[in-house]
Amino acid sequence: MNPAVIILKALIFPGLLFTAVLGLVTSWVDRFVTARVQMRVGPPFLQPFYDVAKLMIKETCVPAGGSTWLFLGAPLVGLSGVTLGALVVWSALLFGGRGFSGDVIVALYVLTLPAVGVILGSFASRNPLASLGGSREMKLLLSYELPLALAVLVPVMQSYAAVQSIRLADMATQLPVASVSGVLALVVAILCMQAKLTLVPFDAPEAETELTGGAYMEYSGPPLGLFKLTRAMMLVTMPLFLVTVFCGGLDVADGVLPALLGLLKVLGLVVVIVLIRNTAPRVRTDQAVRFFWGPVTLVALVAVGLGMMGL
Amino acid sequence: MMEMLLHPMILPITLPVVAGVVCLLLPRQLHKVRDIIAVGASAVTLLLALRLLVALRGGGLYTFAACPLVNLRLDALSGFVMVAIALFGVLSALYSLGYMAGRERLNEYYAYLLWTVGISCGAVLANHFLLLLIFWGMLGVTLYLMIGMGGSKASAAAKKTFIVIGGSDCLLMLGIAIAWHVTGRMLMDEVTLTMTRKLNVLAFLCFTVAALAKAGAMPFHSWVPDCGEKAPLSVSAFLPASLDKLLGIYLLARTMHGLFVASYALRVLLMLVGAATVMCAVMMALVQHDLRRLLAYHAVSQVGYMVLGIASGTAIGMAGGLFHMLNHAMYKSSLFMCAGSVERQAGTCDLDRLGGLGRAMPITFVSCLVAAMAISGVPPLNGFASKWMVYQGIIEAGNQSGPWVIWIVAAMFGSALTLASFVKILHAVFLRKPPAEAERRNVSEVGFSMWFPTAFLGLMCLVFGVFWKRLPYTFLVEPAVVGEVTIPGLWWGAPAALVLLAGIAAGLVIYALTTARKPRVCATYIGGELMEAADIPGEARSDSRDVEVSGVDFYRTIETMAPFRGFYAAARQKAFDIYDVGTKILFYFVDILRAAHTGLLPTYLTWLVAGMLFVVWWLVRAGGG
Known part of the structure; x- marks a missing residue:
């Protein structure tokens, strides 16, 4: 493949720029729905764009005694990771036939990079509260990664049984959510997504009221802006990934209307997680770990078992 | 006779052994000469091994038989492993120049090191069962001697290693005896046993146990943590981290693909061993307080991936297992070397007493960061490339390898746990505010002979990850695999790295255009508390050390959780x-x-x-x- 094409895809469409715009729009949806739940009017449509733009012109502070290059580099790890993850998922959806066998595993791995970036950045802050936030992020990652891997294996199994392929592009032609095992796995995956996006009730890494921002505590200006941008991009990439794997993808090839319908599926998932985050209180880290390694993993195992029986 | 000793297949064995004898006999005043011989002889061995591999690719000579016993055979697998052995020999010798400097009995140390290189080359070249057994036994002895270099505190670990490894050697002997009894042949390339008789199954198990004990897989792992904790770290980087993995997995690959045709049940048993090794060892690593012991548990855990790959029975799984063996040797050696540098400069490996070394030792820090990400399987580093192939192998084998979902989930979840324990290391050693006693130490970066091998291996982790297809896979791994490797899909290492690079570049451009170009340094904010004694006008000086977070107890939550509490308690009782x-x-x-x-x-x-x-x-x- 031509390197120039790859870079263009990565930076503009469907990578960084496209996903960032879509992500900021999604974060407006998040704020709008949240406002309506709380009986408020909600921000204007462009508010998330203003927020990131404003952070870009603010001063950058780095903590004394910390590792400055890692402190500034950590947001880039997250940003580039989510760019690659989004590109892998979009490529499968938009350019049919692209992708390679097992790219679903790659997507799973790459989408942990934003969390790695947050952890490294928090540790580079040399701040005890940020360290605590980083360690909570790590424990959260540990807790949801087990059920998430199990849940994603259900559509992998079904796709392998049906079309002998574990390419995302081929998985998007299947509809696992039409089966019992698929529904259970999707529920598990939505809960894991909630934690992966560190949204309430799994926002212990930031925990404004006790850690005053935790992992992001020392960040300001452009580096913080990049973290916010990464989060916004994750907010659309994760639902998109789940739609691809569980709900039959976007059907871009079938015309504009089915594609818009596909985007509605993504929007639906976003609204679900926004509603969860507005109706649940924050759980402690140990509660989150118990929750994910206990009942959630159990449900995921049941889903895998049912999937093996072809249900 | 002379001609025989200078034969290209004999020379990689004899040259290091002879050089080792010279090292041993040199008077202590000539330590410079001894250092040159140690590094030089291992470097020449590397060249010899490379020349053999090139000759093999060109279709050159590959067998050597002087008498019935001395029967050597070079194929792509042994050539690949031999090059890796020689490479780690050079790097370890170089690293030892700095790390071991000022210790006693250095003549012996370098002699053992060179002997190990030579004997290992012999073990992978041997085609006669008895010759293999002889070399294998001698390796147990040099391993014992090298661990013993750690002084009196290492002698218990050395004894334990010797007994575990020696016991497995006896089983290897039994396995060989059975193979000979059944086939009447002593040459490895003439023996292929199927699982039709109970005796053959026993022989297979004997060979497998020998291989697993050498590689340090569970349940024969317990010598690795002890050795990692007590032996000099240059020895840990050389033997349990790289050479013993290479040899153990080499024997396992020979056993699985060549000497035996493993049945379904035996492969599932091996997969179970692999998955259990990944999970249990990494759970142990998670809660360690000692840098050495933590790394050693990972040296156990990673074997699981290699076993999973090779036992999957698919060609791509085997390729993944062999590739992971090489990758593991690279990042784990680098990590042990980092630990050695930290220990030498800061005087301890206790995570509770380290901290803030990221600024004082930047090269070591970056190497450790890269190697830590590589072992955790973060794309686009080499650990991901090989793990991904192992996954492919397991999925391709499907129901042929038993409950494959369990193997995959154990492997993927193992990656997350690995990341967790290395995040802890990065925090506790390099990033956090050092404890008061550590702040008083004046730590600086190590010398060239120590940072170069560390950083070189770190760099190789990146290169082998991005260009995995073009470099290591095509030249080393693929020819060594038995059977045609059909890769259902390629992990696009280089394009993915390009995308990541583009993302990073975009971020850097944003930084360059904004205030991040000239950041202001501020005191950290911890809710109004003061972290260290600082002079702030109008406020009293304070020294509130209690807000320190060492990172050692990050996973206390998990350690005290219901099912794991019992596991850890049993492990402390040495039940495993x-x-x-x-x-x-x-x-x-x-x-x-x-x-x-x-x-x-x-x-x-x-x-x-x-x-x-x-x-x-x-x-x-x-x-x-």
Whole structure:
């Protein structure tokens, strides 16, 4: 493949720029729905764009005694990771036939990079509260990664049984959510997504009221802006990934209307997680770990078992 | 005779061994000469090994037979492993120049190191079972001697290693005897056993146990953590981290693909061993307080991936397992070397007493960061490339390898746990605010001979990850795999790295255009508390050390959680240590026998008389018959 094409895809469409715009729009949806739940009017449509733009012109502070290059580099790890993850998922959806066998595993791995970036950045802050936030992020990652891997294996199994392929592009032609095992796995995956996006009730890494921002505590200006941008991009990439794997993808090839319908599926998932985050209180880290390694993993195992029986 | 000794296939064995003898005999005043010989001889061995590999690719010579016993055979697998052995020999020798400087008995140390390189080359070249056994046994001895270089505190670990490895050597001997009994042949390339007879299964198990004990897989792992904790770190980087993995996995690959045709049940058993090794060892690593022990548990855990790959029975799985073996040797050596540098400069490996070394030792820090990300399987580093191939192998094998979902989930979840324990290291050693006593130490970066091998291996982790297809896979791994490797899909290492690079570049451009170009340094904010003594006008000086977070207890939550509490308690009781359990069983029986040894003469006389009466009765009975 031509390197120039790859870079263009990565930076503009469907990578960084496209996903960032879509992500900021999604974060407006998040704020709008949240406002309506709380009986408020909600921000204007462009508010998330203003927020990131404003952070870009603010001063950058780095903590004394910390590792400055890692402190500034950590947001880039997250940003580039989510760019690659989004590109892998979009490529499968938009350019049919692209992708390679097992790219679903790659997507799973790459989408942990934003969390790695947050952890490294928090540790580079040399701040005890940020360290605590980083360690909570790590424990959260540990807790949801087990059920998430199990849940994603259900559509992998079904796709392998049906079309002998574990390419995302081929998985998007299947509809696992039409089966019992698929529904259970999707529920598990939505809960894991909630934690992966560190949204309430799994926002212990930031925990404004006790850690005053935790992992992001020392960040300001452009580096913080990049973290916010990464989060916004994750907010659309994760639902998109789940739609691809569980709900039959976007059907871009079938015309504009089915594609818009596909985007509605993504929007639906976003609204679900926004509603969860507005109706649940924050759980402690140990509660989150118990929750994910206990009942959630159990449900995921049941889903895998049912999937093996072809249900 | 001379001609025979200079044969290109003999030279990689004899040259390091002879150079080692020279090192041993040199007077101590000539330590510079000894250092040059140690590095030089291992470097020449590397060149010799590379030349053999190139000749093999060109279709050159590949067997050597001087007498029935001395029968050597070079194929792509042994060539690949031999090059890796020689490479780690050079890097370890170079690293040792700095790390071991000022210690006692250095002549012996370098002699053992060179002997290990030579004997290892012999072990992978040997085609005669007895020759393999001889080299294998000698490796156990050099391993014992090298661990013993750690002084009196290492002697228990050395003894334990010797007994575990020696025991597995005995099983290898038994396996060879059975193979010979069944086939009547002693040359490895002439033997292929199928699982049709119970005896063959026994032989297979013997070979497998020998390979797994050498590689340090569970349940034969317990020598690795002890060795990692007590032996000099240059030895840990050289033997349990790289060479023993190369040799153990080499034997496993030979056993699985060549000497035996493993049945479904045996492969599932091996997969189970692999998955359990990944999970249990990494759970142990998670809660360690000592840098050495933590790394050693990972040296156990990573074997699981190699076993999973090779036992999957698919060509791509085997390729993944072999590739992971090479990758593991690279990042784990680098990590042990980082630990060695930290220990030498800061004087301790105790995570509680380290901190803030990221600024003082930037090269070590970056190497450790890269290697830590590589071992956790973060794309686009080499650990991901090989793990991904292992996954492909397991999925391709599907129901042929048993409950494959479990293997995959164990492997993927193992990655997350690995990341967790390395995040802890990065925090506790390099990033956090150092404790008061550590701040007083004046730590600086290590010298060239120490940082170069560390950083070189870190760089290789990146290069082998991005260009995995073009470099290591095509030249080393693929030819070594038995059977045609059909890769259902390629992990696009280089394009993915390009995308990541583009993302990073975009971020850097944003930084360059904004205030991040000239950041302001501020004091950290911790809710109004002061972290360290600072002079702020209008406020009293304070020294509130209590807000420190060491990172050692990050996973206390998990350690004290219900099912894991029991696991860790049992591990502390050494319930999973085959050596300890074996010793306990042994002493149980010894104690029964000991009860008879009361030291009382009448008791002994009673026994004597009773025995004599028994003999008489027996003779009479036999005569009567």
